Amino acid sequence: MLPKSNTQGRKSLLKVRVMDFITSTAILPLLFGCVGIFSLFKLLQRMRMKAYLRNAVVVITGATSGLGRECAKVFYTAGARLVLCGRNREALEELTKELAASLATKVQTHKPYTVAFDLADPGAIVAATAEILQCFGYVDVLINNAGISYRGAIVDTTPDVDKKVMETNYFGPVALTKALLPSMIKRRQGHIVAISSIQGKISIPFRSAYAASKHATQAFFDCLRAEMEQYEIEVTVISPGYIHTNLSVNAVTADGSKYGVMDKTTAQGRSPVEVAQDVLAAVGKKKKDVILADLLPSLAIYLRTLAPGLFFSLMASRARKERKSKNS
Numbered sequence: 520m521l522p523k524s525n526t527q528g529r530k531s532l533l534k535v536r537v538m539d540f541i542t543s544t545a546i547l548p549l550l551f552g553c554v555g556i557f558s559l560f561k562l563l564q565r566m567r568m569k570a571y572l573r574n575a576v577v578v579i580t581g582a583t584s585g586l587g588r589e590c591a592k593v594f595y596t597a598g599a600r601l602v603l604c605g606r607n608r609e610a611l612e613e614l615t616k617e618l619a620a621s622l623a624t625k626v627q628t629h630k631p632y633t634v635a636f637d638l639a640d641p642g643a644i645v646a647a648t649a650e651i652l653q654c655f656g657y658v659d660v661l662i663n664n665a666g667i668s669y670r671g672a673i674v675d676t677t678p679d680v681d682k683k684v685m686e687t688n689y690f691g692p693v694a695l696t697k698a699l700l701p702s703m704i705k706r707r708q709g710h711i712v713a714i715s716s717i718q719g720k721i722s723i724p725f726r727s728a729y730a731a732s733k734h735a736t737q738a739f740f741d742c743l744r745a746e747m748e749q750y751e752i753e754v755t756v757i758s759p760g761y762i763h764t765n766l767s768v769n770a771v772t773a774d775g776s777k778y779g780v781m782d783k784t785t786a787q788g789r790s791p792v793e794v795a796q797d798v799l800a801a802v803g804k805k806k807k808d809v810i811l812a813d814l815l816p817s818l819a820i821y822l823r824t825l826a827p828g829l830f831f832s833l834m835a836s837r838a839r840k841e842r843k844s845k846n847s
């Protein structure tokens with residue numbers, strides 16, 4: 520073994536040699552070159568993204584609250600021409616006024632149109648599509664954001680509740696997408712976005728109808744992406760974790776009544792403002808599948824695939840715990 524001072528001497532000699540190597544060879548210019556190319560790439564990406572969204576006709580469902588409302592703000596600021604959808608006409612008008620009153624941005628902004636309809640009413644979607652297409656003559660980006668959640672045990676849940684959740688979260692967005700596709704195919708241009716959920720990738724107990732509707736959403740829009748490639752139509756599926764919105768308050772329960780509670784998980788969720796910015800970036804970069812969640816939910820997705828037995832045990836234990844806390 521070498522004495523300590525000798526080891527330190529060797530270490531500093533090594534440092535000097537490494538520095539000599541870096542300065543005497545092409546490594547330093549190469550490093551600077553790589554950083555430069557990377558920064559240039561990022562700059563170009565940002566410029567392309569901005570150009571893609573500026574003046575684009577963007578339809579947002581569920582724009583009256585939560586994530587949809589924040590998406591309306593960020594896309595408006597990016598210079599998009601908006602068609603804002605929801606059931607509550609007054610809330611849509613109020614948002615339009617708020618956007619018009621917002622501070623001037625660097626890009627030219629456009630007064631949004633509003634179209635009020637119920638996604639769970641198949642008849643309303645045909646009329647709404649015609650109205651949406653009349654606003655600007657075409658649609659560049661459709662953001663299927665509207666949705667409701669649910670809380671309940673499968674054994675207590677009425678089929679009407681299952682249907683309501685599926686109609687709002689799956690059949691409605693699918694019908695609207697299909698109604699708008701022909702005009703996109705004709706132009707060979709368009710972008711369909713589905714706001715799914717981590718629960719579109721994994722099912723957690725007491726969320727059957729919601730998780731089923733989001734799994735169906737993932738499956739449908741994955742198929743759509745493959746089928747639309749020939750027309751250069753983009754499809755982006757976004758799966759967020761908990762967001763601080765009124766989703767849990769507005770959720771339906773097993774008997775169809777409103778849940779009306781702000782859950783702790785929801786209250787501690789990400790800010791919808793930040794999530795909306797991530798949605799804007801995902802759309803601008805034409806991402807295909809995006810998970811916007813913390814480490815644990817993201818790991819749970821891998822666990823479901825790689826160790827399903829373990830994942831199912833964890834979910835059963837979660838169900839036991841939740842039942843116990845409800846009964847106590």
Ligand SMILES: NC(=O)C1=CN([C@@H]2O[C@H](COP(=O)(O)OP(=O)(O)OC[C@H]3O[C@@H](n4cnc5c(N)ncnc54)[C@H](OP(=O)(O)O)[C@@H]3O)[C@@H](O)[C@H]2O)C=CC1
Nearest residue numbers: 581583584585586606607637638665666761762764765766
């Ligand atoms: N919050 C969260 O933790 C997470 C949310 N998501 C998803 O984000 C999306 C937005 O939800 P979020 O903002 O959180 O919740 P909110 O309850 O705040 O917003 C839901 C929106 O959907 C609209 N909506 C509901 N039912 C219908 C209907 N039948 N027809 C038309 N519009 C309807 C509501 O508008 P109105 O009532 O005015 O019609 C409202 O604008 C949903 O798809 C949700 O599943 C995904 C992961 C996590």
Ligand SMILES: CCCCCCCCCCCCCCCC(=O)OCC(=O)COP(=O)(O)O
Nearest residue numbers: 668669716717718759760761815816818819822
């Ligand atoms: C290798 C180690 C892996 C450890 C994995 C542990 C498993 C932990 C389970 C985590 C479950 C996360 C569930 C996340 C659910 C979620 O984010 O949902 C988003 C929503 O859509 C919320 O809707 P809700 O109505 O349920 O509030």
